[in-house]
Amino acid sequence: MLSNQCRAHLHDVGETAGQHMKSALWIALRLQLLVPALIIHAVAPRFFTHTTTNVLQKILKDRNNGNN
Secondary structure: OOOHHHHHHHHOOOHHHHHHHHHHHHHHHHHHHHHHHHHHHHHHOOOOOHHHHHHHHHHHHHOOOOOO
C-alpha cells in the first residue's frame, strides 16, 4: 500500500506508481553510468568535458516534458 504522501507525490508528477518506478530506475541507471566518466574527467579533464552536463540537462528536460 502506498502512503498518502506517496499518492500525493504521484499525483503531483502525473504518473502511476509503475511509471514513476520505471522512470526513477532509468534515471538512476543513467546517473550510475556517468560515474566512470566523472572519475576519468577528474583525472584527465580533457576527456568527457561536457558529458555529465549534457546528460543531466537531458534528464531534467525529459522530466519537465513528461518523458522518461
